[in-house]
Amino acid sequence: MTRVGLVVNPVAGLGGRVGLGGTDGPDRARTALSLGARPLAGARAAAALGELAARAGEPARDELLVVTAAGPLGAESAAAAGLTERIVYAAGTGRDTSAADTAAAVRAVVAEGVGLLLFAGGDGTARDVLGALGDVPCPVLGVPTGVKMHSAVFAVSPRAAGEVAAAWLARTGRVRVRDAEVMDRDEDALGEGRVTSRLFGWLPVPDVPVRVQQRKTGSSAALPEAVGGIAAEAAERVGAGLLVLGPGSTTRAVAAALGADVSLTGVDVLALRPGHPPRVVARDAGEDALLALGPAWIALSPIGGQGFLLGRGNQQISPRVLRAAGGRERLLVLCTETKLAALGGRPLLLDTGDDALDAELSGHLPVITGRRRTSLYRLAM
Amino acid sequence: MTAHAPVSVAPEEARIVGKPRLRRFQQASWDEKLIFELGSPGERGVLVPSADPSLERPAIPAALRRAEPPALPEMSQQQVLRHYLRLSQETLGADLNIDVGQGTCTMKYSPKVNDQFVRDPRIASLHPLQDEDTVQGVLGIIHSLEQLLKEISGMDRVSLQPGAGSAAIYTNVAMIRAHFAARGELEQRDEIITTIFSHPSNAACAKTAGFKVITLHPDPDGYPDIEALRAAVGPRTAALLITNPEDTGIYNPRIEEFVRIVHEAGGLCSYDQANANGILGITRARDAGFDLCHFNLHKTFSTPHACGGPAAGACAVTEELAPYLPRPTVEFDPESGTYRLDDDRPESVGKMRPFYGVVPNLVRAYAWIMSLGAEGLRAAAETAVLNNNYLLHKVRQIPGVSVPYAAGRPRVEQVRYSWQKLHEDTGLHSEDIGLRAADFGTHYWTSHHPYVVPEPMTLEPTESYTRADLDEYAAILAEIAREAYEDPETVRTAPHRSTIHRVRPQALDDPAVWAVSWRAYRRKVLGEAGRR
DSSP: OEEEEEEEOTTTTHHHHTTOSOOOSHHHHHHHHHTTOOOOHHHHHHHHHHHHHHHHOTTGGGGEEEEEESGGGTHHHHHHTTOEEEEEEOOTTTTOOOHHHHHHHHHHHHHTOOSEEEEEEOHHHHHHHHHHHTTOOOOEEEEEOSSOOOSSOBOSSHHHHHHHHHHHHHTOSOOEEEEEEEEEEOHHHHHTTOOOEEEEEEEEEEEOOTTTOSOOTTHHHHHHHHHHHHHHHHHHHHSSEEEEEOSSHHHHHHHHHHTOOOOSSSOEEEEEOTTSOOEEEESSOOHHHHHTTOSOEEEEOOBTTTTEEESBSOTTSOHHHHHHHTGGGGEEEEOOHHHHHTTTTOOEEEOOSOHHHHHHHOEEEEEEEETTEEEEEEEEO | OOOOOOSSHHHHHHHHHSOOOOOOOOOOOOOOOOGGGSSOTTOOSSOOOOOOGGGOOOSSOGGGSOSSOOOOOOOOHHHHHHHHHHHHHTSOOTTTSOGGGSTTSOOOOOOHHHHHHHHSHHHHTOOTTSOGGGGHHHHHHHHHHHHHHHHHHOOSEEEOOOSSHHHHHHHHHHHHHHHHHHTTOTTTOOEEEEETTSOHHHHHHHHHTTOEEEEEOBOTTSSBOHHHHHHHOSTTEEEEEEESSOTTOOOOTTHHHHHHHHHHTTOEEEEEOTTGGGTTTTOOTTTTTOSEEEEEHHHHTSOOOBTTBOOOEEEEEOGGGGGGSOSSEEEEETTTTEEEEEOOOTTSOOOSSSTTOOHHHHHHHHHHHHHHHHHHHHHHHHHHHHHHHHHHHHHTTSTTOBOOSSTTOOOSSOEEEEOHHHHHHHOOOHHHHHHHHGGGTOOOOOOOOSTTSSSEEEEOOTTTSOHHHHHHHHHHHHHHHHHHHHOHHHHHTOOSSSSSSOOOTHHHHOTTTOOOSHHHIIIIISOOTTOO
16 A cells, blocks of 8 residues: 555635634634635645546555545545545544644654655644654655745645655656755744744655656756755855855755755854865854854855745844845855746845845846856846 | 749638648557567578688688677568568658647758758768868868858858757857967956857856856846846856747847947857747848857758757858868869868867768758758748747637747747646646647657746747648647646546557666667666676
């Protein structure tokens, strides 16, 4: 049997249609329901499973076992898609479920040993999955059903999720996992009247680039080499000096290619010297620590599918830090050609909170895409 | 090309415009084995009479002789003929289908008489090491073709030595490098600018030649970004390598401005004219200010891509850059009326390949140009553009299709369409639609590099196809789009009436799996051990 895990957050997306920013916490869910919101997550999860079943075809379809939680937490969706399910968790209180149910269901499902965990929800659900999964190396894919989806762990549609799942479970061709960002709105910043998001970590996601293209030869296979080229180019630009690494999967891979062990979600600082391994000067540095550095290069990569370069998940690299480092001249934007192309011509976005600085940084900037390769790309506010 | 205006249009018009009939196509499936699995030991196609033992004198030294004969198939003539006829029936060749779906390849009809010229013993039996006195005819063809391409490009000198389009681009980059080396500026000018929709060979060749590469992305209107170009140029700029029109079919309306900006920064401009089919006789590289350009003779000038080769590239340059052309050049001495090869060119970038070019393709290109003449070339270009925009008009009305970048603007000789909307609505991919087309006796393939347009489809109708052909092709796409929305399973599992169901791409792009020889097939596919 091929086991696929499914955990549905039944209240995900409830807030969207009735104008609530999100549905995090039981109060918002109840408010949304009282305002007439209808649950969508279960049906969208069923659509993903339906696509998975259609792509698996006979007889593989009968070999599929959905490991899931009872009722609206997954079993209902599996039944709607006509697939066999095994229930490994049941919430105590019927339809009034919570983040704790998501986490408990995830733990129960992955304990059964599944090839892939599908979850239906939004950014809040993705954070719950991240927390529950811990160090378990189980590939994960989000079926997009939430209100806010800044994270890069979601397929572009429920159907696309089914397609990616089918490709992953069948493992035809080169399917790898990549680390995708889990982002969520920064509630602290929201309290201060700023809308911004934070990076909470990474989840391993099947790397099936269906959104950009179907069969680009060796695109995902070429990624590690491209990152190696970007790392070498960045190191040459810096020469001997300090390199601030913003969060992001590209910057993290670049650090690894340079031989540095850096933190997962924070801003780290490396001291580079040609011919020597990099030295980690600071881990998870805050604004004050960065301001104390003096002149430094700042390496950034766009985060998630939105193309945000500054102001999402890297607020430590504040306007003051950017100005102190030397502004535009000291910025190294690192991005693979594939990731840049996936933006479909949209500019890289700036939202530092300092309009004058954003205006200064706007315009065409060379993005390092490989060894001795750059793309002149637009940055915009 | 050969259409004449009918005297009375009304009844004809009605017949042609009527809804095209969709073919009930069914491809042959012979379930034919590989040739290595056919035949039997000792079977022969030709029995060669053995020589008298007293006359046997081994021409090959003993040390170079095989201990055992090579493992070749052993078959009679009829078995061989039947084998290849069966394979040909399982193939959707360029002469058999409406081959407009092989966009970027300019799959025009190549007149069969041109092949007769190439097969003529006066061409086919030439040896590249013959003394030049004995190959005056072919040297004359090469020299004349150079003169024709000078006129077509507006440039001063031409080399026909490069063996393909990318080889021609590399030759141009090598000449750019030689030019700046001669001026002592090579260390300073180490950057080459290109655009994301230029053929990726431009960036690759620039990098191979040691330059840094700067890529420009489209501006918000979908055209090459002139503000990005202004930000990119400077004292480090060696050259601009740009394809125009791009594979999207978009013609850069500010191409002269691009050239001026780069020239003002001291750089050279090299024009990738692999997509010249829509501009022959209409614009010239030199008139737009370029210093170098190249053509793909196997695309624009007949020999449509053959079976992936052989190709032929042509480089054209200004007088200033002529000393750097590959050697030998073909020179004409008007006094003696003879042609000779000039190898004494000290500033030359050297040989790009052995001898003097892919002669069969040069002969075809020469024959094609001479048969059309200047007016015919322009008519071919205009017809290609008309055909393309006619097809564009029909295809953009099909549900699920869009034409990204420079929305609503006409295209030159090809269009890169997107099935993104259909994909979002149905979950089907462009590849599924291309495969379903095989059930109607045609296809489109997967050359959409760089893969920037989502769910791409690139169509290039050239001047060869009739209005009825284009109507049929558009009707096939419309039918598949209808199926995609009403009966997606049929499209997802296509083709149903073709010889081969679905090709697994790993067989073509995964070195661990691909098997391009019988020996590799036995080792990788059949799993026979001990075979290298």
